[in-house]
Amino acid sequence: MRGVALTDAERINWLRLARTEAVGPVTFAHLIAQFGSADRALEALPDLARRGGRDGTPKIFGGAEAEAELVAGSRLGARMIGSGEPDFPRLLSALDAPPPLLWALGDAGLMARRTVSIVGTRECSAAGQRIARALAGALGEAGYVVVSGMARGIDAAAHWGAIDSGTIAVLAGGVDNVWPPQNASLYERIGQSGCIVSSRPPGFEPRAKDFPRRNAIISGLSLGVVIVEAEMRSGSLITARLAADQGREVFAVPGSPLDPRSRGTNDLIRQGATLVEDADDVLRVLNAQPGVAAPDVPTFEPAELDEEGLAGLSGVIASLLSAAPTSFDDLARLSGAPTSAVLACLT
Amino acid sequence: MRGVALTDAERINWLRLARTEAVGPVTFAHLIAQFGSADRALEALPDLARRGGRDGTPKIFGGAEAEAELVAGSRLGARMIGSGEPDFPRLLSALDAPPPLLWALGDAGLMARRTVSIVGTRECSAAGQRIARALAGALGEAGYVVVSGMARGIDAAAHWGAIDSGTIAVLAGGVDNVWPPQNASLYERIGQSGCIVSSRPPGFEPRAKDFPRRNAIISGLSLGVVIVEAEMRSGSLITARLAADQGREVFAVPGSPLDPRSRGTNDLIRQGATLVEDADDVLRVLNAQPGVAAPDVPTFEPAELDEEGLAGLSGVIASLLSAAPTSFDDLARLSGAPTSAVLACLT
Numbered sequence: 001m002r003g004v005a006l007t008d009a010e011r012i013n014w015l016r017l018a019r020t021e022a023v024g025p026v027t028f029a030h031l032i033a034q035f036g037s038a039d040r041a042l043e044a045l046p047d048l049a050r051r052g053g054r055d056g057t058p059k060i061f062g063g064a065e066a067e068a069e070l071v072a073g074s075r076l077g078a079r080m081i082g083s084g085e086p087d088f089p090r091l092l093s094a095l096d097a098p099p100p101l102l103w104a105l106g107d108a109g110l111m112a113r114r115t116v117s118i119v120g121t122r123e124c125s126a127a128g129q130r131i132a133r134a135l136a137g138a139l140g141e142a143g144y145v146v147v148s149g150m151a152r153g154i155d156a157a158a159h160w161g162a163i164d165s166g167t168i169a170v171l172a173g174g175v176d177n178v179w180p181p182q183n184a185s186l187y188e189r190i191g192q193s194g195c196i197v198s199s200r201p202p203g204f205e206p207r208a209k210d211f212p213r214r215n216a217i218i219s220g221l222s223l224g225v226v227i228v229e230a231e232m233r234s235g236s237l238i239t240a241r242l243a244a245d246q247g248r249e250v251f252a253v254p255g256s257p258l259d260p261r262s263r264g265t266n267d268l269i270r271q272g273a274t275l276v277e278d279a280d281d282v283l284r285v286l287n288a289q290p291g292v293a294a295p296d297v298p299t300f301e302p303a304e305l306d307e308e309g310l311a312g313l314s315g316v317i318a319s320l321l322s323a324a325p326t327s328f329d330d331l332a333r334l335s336g337a338p339t340s341a342v343l344a345c346l347t
Numbered sequence: 348m349r350g351v352a353l354t355d356a357e358r359i360n361w362l363r364l365a366r367t368e369a370v371g372p373v374t375f376a377h378l379i380a381q382f383g384s385a386d387r388a389l390e391a392l393p394d395l396a397r398r399g400g401r402d403g404t405p406k407i408f409g410g411a412e413a414e415a416e417l418v419a420g421s422r423l424g425a426r427m428i429g430s431g432e433p434d435f436p437r438l439l440s441a442l443d444a445p446p447p448l449l450w451a452l453g454d455a456g457l458m459a460r461r462t463v464s465i466v467g468t469r470e471c472s473a474a475g476q477r478i479a480r481a482l483a484g485a486l487g488e489a490g491y492v493v494v495s496g497m498a499r500g501i502d503a504a505a506h507w508g509a510i511d512s513g514t515i516a517v518l519a520g521g522v523d524n525v526w527p528p529q530n531a532s533l534y535e536r537i538g539q540s541g542c543i544v545s546s547r548p549p550g551f552e553p554r555a556k557d558f559p560r561r562n563a564i565i566s567g568l569s570l571g572v573v574i575v576e577a578e579m580r581s582g583s584l585i586t587a588r589l590a591a592d593q594g595r596e597v598f599a600v601p602g603s604p605l606d607p608r609s610r611g612t613n614d615l616i617r618q619g620a621t622l623v624e625d626a627d628d629v630l631r632v633l634n635a636q637p638g639v640a641a642p643d644v645p646t647f648e649p650a651e652l653d654e655e656g657l658a659g660l661s662g663v664i665a666s667l668l669s670a671a672p673t674s675f676d677d678l679a680r681l682s683g684a685p686t687s688a689v690l691a692c693l694t
Contacts, residue, residue: 127603127605130605131603131604131605253604254601254602254603254604254609254613254616254622255601255602255603256474256478256601256602256603256606256609257478257600257601257623257624257625258474258477258478259603262601262603263624266601266622266624269601269616269622270622270628275601275613275616275617276604277604277610277613278604281617
């Protein structure tokens with residue numbers, strides 16, 4: 001899906017399909033792969049849903065609302081980049097089901113450079129902050145762009161450490177969602193010299209359930225993820241798991257067994273994450289990687305489907321669109337995508 | 348060499364051969380394996396040295412001195428256990444070249460139980476001390492005897508943690524060498540309910556170069572070694588390396604990269620040591636082990652050597668006895684023992 005810039009009209013339809021309720025990244029990727037464009041997918045949706053036995057017509061996101069989102073974004077100075085466009089980050093494209101689009105405020109070109117994320121707990125120690133900042137600074141000097149989630153604690157320290165070399169903040173809300181308030185000056189600095197990224201519309205206020213999808217973008221944008229401090233069952237560990245599922249390197253900074261903020265990172269090391277004391281531990285692994293290749297460019301010509309093929313596809317799409325609770329495994333089986341990807345997209 | 352108690356006369360000769368200058372554990376093991384007893388080895392030594400081209404006769408440790416050592420030891424209430432005797436610890440017997448003898452003060456039966464060592468830096472943190480003590484206590488409760496080196500810092504904390512469940516102190520000096528002074532009460536408690544062990548004669552004052560051999564006994568006595576805190580290039584890392592060479596498990600407690608006392612343990616984890624946060628991390632690995640089997644009992648019948656065989660052997664023995672500096676690799680090649688064992692014995 002790389003290499004084709006959207007026209008204004010296509011961009012509106014891309015956004016309509018992406019924002020249609022219950023069209024997650026997995027469904028979106030299926031539809032685009034099948035129909036070659038958002039326009040054709042939107043046209044086909046009602047028929048597909050009907051053939052799949054779904055009652056009623058799926059409620060499709062309106063053209064006016066899509067236009068309003070584009071206007072709101074451009075007023076902020078942000079750009080919408082569809083997953084099929086040339087500037088969409090290659091590392092994200094390599095995922096089974098990349099987010100259908102990103103909003104980017106600031107220097108979107110940073111996403112094309114070699115990237116590493118540094119994340120960790122909000123309730124971090126002073127030592128953890130020092131480590132995150134020093135790691136980010138040294139990785140920045142080594143040419144890496146540092147990605148994080150602009151939370152307070154480790155995330156903020158990592159952004160500050162890389163503020164001069166280049167940093168990307170991935171937000172769970174819209175690109176104008178400045179949170180927490182004490183990060184206002186950080187947000188401003190990243191907007192000036194770095195890049196603020198979100199898959200959500202401007203103005204979007206994140207709920208707790210929106211953070212895992214944000215975390216999947218942090219890891220998906222990066223060659224590797226460094227976890228600096230994390231309690232057990234923390235969001236940072238979800239990011240680490242997503243990174244591993246996405247085939248990205250996982251790094252963890254060890255700590256004393258007496259410090260609960262190190263339980264998560266120590267456990268990651270126990271499970272095979274690379275132990276990190278300084279940037280060299282990260283660079284040794286990442287510099288040995290050629291980077292993540294862009295996926296093969298699929299044809300934009302829709303496949304010729306016979307009746308049988310169309311019936312099969314409509315079943316898949318209808319299931320994916322269904323509002324009824326469906327287990328992740330069922331979705332994965334139906335969609336043919338790995339469970340991990342389905343999880344990443346739907347949770 | 349197991350299973351045969353020494354007579355009083357044999358014990359004196361065993362001690363004479365072991366204490367003969369330049370007869371290290373490697374040479375000792377070769378001689379006993381070849382001649383079946385210390386008596387016959389002592390008899391053969393001058394001829395072997397001459398055939399090997401060595402000038403003069405090797406200076407053999409005197410019978411009177413040997414008797415004096417036995418008297419000194421028994422006055423302390425200690426026992427000499429030869430490496431061929433039934434009570435010699437099986438885990439030590441399994442080494443390529445076990446120490447020819449141990450002096451044991453206290454409950455020598457502890458060495459026959461399942462054992463784990465806990466060692467670390469003298470200049471430890473309060474947290475490190477807490478961890479060592481808690482680990483020792485929990486491993487003791489799980490039925491393990493805790494071995495350490497009775498140094499201040501981590502070693503002392505480990506002994507105290509296991510003082511009620513059973514602990515073995517391996518000294519670089521004689522079993523009466525109480526050091527440092529602040530460990531006097533610890534020494535007394537271990538002498539009462541634990542076991543104090545040394546391969547050196549009573550009254551021996553250790554020099555710096557004697558500690559690696561002591562460390563090899565700590566690891567050799569144990570199914571695994573836990574390193575709690577260690578700077579880079581510290582004695583505890585030597586113990587860890589020796590343990591790995593001896594095929595024993597290596598465990599390390601992680602710590603903050605900002606703490607130099609964790610550089611050594613973090614590096615061990617990077618090299619594959621098992622990360623330890625609590626006793627369960629150790630027990631998961633050690634409980635899965637059946638223990639170290641006793642080595643095959645070699646025949647105590649000396650092999651019939653023809654002239655050629657005898658000439659070859661005398662060359663080996665003469666080289667091993669040589670006072671001239673010889674590289675470890677040469678020794679290993681000559682003796683047929685792995686370099687690691689030669690290193691462990693000679694350093």
